[in-house]
Amino acid sequence: MAIHRTGRARTRALTTAALAVVSALALSACAGGSTPAPSGGSGAAADHGEISVQYSWIKNEEFAGEFYAYENGYYDDAGFSDVVGISGPDTGVAKLLSGTVQVALSDAASIGAAIAEQDAPLKIIGATFQKNPFTILSLADGGNITTPQDLVGKKIGVQDSNASVFAALLNANGIDPADVTVVPVEFDPTPLMNGDVDGFMAYLTNEALTVELAGYDITNLAYADNGVPYVAETFSVTDQYLAENKELLKAFLTAEIKGWTDVFQNSTDDSVALITKYYNQAAEDSADGLEAVFGALDPTKTAKGLEAEKLLISTPETEANGLFTISDELKQQTVASLKAAGWDVSVDDLFDTTIIDEIYAENADLKNYLP
Template identity: 85%
Template sequence: MPTFRSTRTRSRVLPLAVASALALALTACSPAASDAEPGAAGETVDHGEISVQYSWIKNEEFAGEFYAYENGYYDEAGFSEVIGISGPDTGVAKLLSGTVQVALSDAASIGAAIAEQDAPLKIIGATFQKNPFTILSLADGADITTPQDLVGKKIGVQDSNASVFAALLTANGIDPADVTVVPVDFDPTPLMDGDVDGFMAYLTNEALTVEVAGYDVTNLAYADNGVPYVAETFSVTEQYLAENADLLKSFLTAEIKGWTDVFQEDTDASVELIQKYYNEAAEASADGLESVFGALDPTKTGMGLEAQKLLISTEETEANGLFTISDALKQQTVDSLAAAGWDVAVEDLFDTTIIDEIYAENPDLKDYLP
């Protein structure tokens, strides 16, 4: 699901909010989670409490986190509590202010904060090897199968996603003047009603909404058409990374185990688990989006979960393990961000030392497929 979505502002980071948070971060104390080092053999590690900002509502996008709760992986890792906070939220401002310690964010939001505000943030791993953006069209309509098919078309684009859409045009040498951009929100009705030829969507959300409604759809996936970058990233501040490497290693290990369960468990069982955590979030917050959206559609939830797996699991993760980011993908990510107007260096955006260490020490964790 989205790393950019309705009410999410992940394609752009609000400069004032980030600047304010950055100022707070320069004077804030390090977060409250325990700095305890792993003990000798037989000793229990106590990492205390950690807060994690989710990018979106508690749906299938966080199935791995739900399994980490359900099967005790966070407990085994030494956490007294892992507080998962519903979005929508890029997590940037909260990371910088110390309100949360980890954010499940995206490369565009983190990269924009670094490029525009010199924010001291790092991506330490990524759930999605491929970003879920697509230009959605109807198979019996515009049927947009290549970037050049965008020329002369009316494309519905959300304001928060304008920069990323511009990156798609830039990466494919398309003059923006040759495409008519129609402002839309995240409801794909304008596409179904024929008001636009294409619609900027998520492979894991709006594309499924239209399909479930009975339409045959065509997807022009950004990741396969010149704009490859990681999404659903584990992001932290540089200070927190420097001071809590062992804690983060424990946390990511629990996350790997949780997402391994997503791949190894039956889809119906996973949907049931997702509904449980979604419903709990809805009950806990009367004004949260879980409550606003109402009950999850189990059919669409299952479809979303399967669509996510195609973004998470690649030949590289099969070889190197979940959440790893190859050098090539790091470079592709910063190149994609540059096309959107955010210039960052690989070393400024990424530090995957911890995830690499986890697999070097525990190579068996690479085997996530059933």
């Protein structure tokens, strides 16, 4: 089955999102008023009502922590009558600005582009992925691209919506774009397997696994480890919603921390079973959604995807500071990576991590997510 032929809506949908921002900005004033204000405190007595959360992709292993938060009642305990998780693909930018959703699981490139290009009033308040999942995928007996300099003279398959991020990889490593042949591709890695390209812009958590499971020996040139480190799967909100709903967001992020802690403390088999349950429910609820289009989850690939994600989520910094935290160094690295892609934003433009920092200051035990 071809994977993600429709495209994915993180950096893949930046052009569409940027166009939508223009009209959505006019509606941003209402973005902070759709959820009841908390009565005070983030304890069990709080009543935060219902909120909507835009997922960046289909309801697969990328949202295992959210599924545990549902399954184990963490959202309920936090005072929410319902947390409506909305399947992607979607960057969430336009929906945040219009007030259609209150939180989006997006990425630094999508949020940073909206801020840089349209002065969108958005903030990243935490990040699930400390490392972005982009990679230049190659075959070990083919292009075997192990260093950025190996890109020189090669044919690289790049999706149109990822052109800016690929340009950032070249820029960050001092490579002249004229020295690389870019071949337009979709998200199906067949051109790589057929030898039509030497490298393929992919996800460590998706297409790289597809090719590996097809029996090929692969080589990954991970962006995060080769000059383009930035956070992804970010908790993103409007400035107004953040200012008006700090206790609600504190309660929400606390539930999320507990859910993702369960991902690390439960067996992979148990997590795959839970992911499959929520994926299948999404397919039943929306027959024309991508969950239904893609058909049944492959449990082997789902398990591998989950383990690959853990490597992006858990780092020495999160072990010390807690899940979703973003160090000052990583914030600086993120804005530098965005600048290499053509989006000039400051740390203060992009981030406000006061809530996640407060959570751990008040509940240090939540830092202990590893088994």
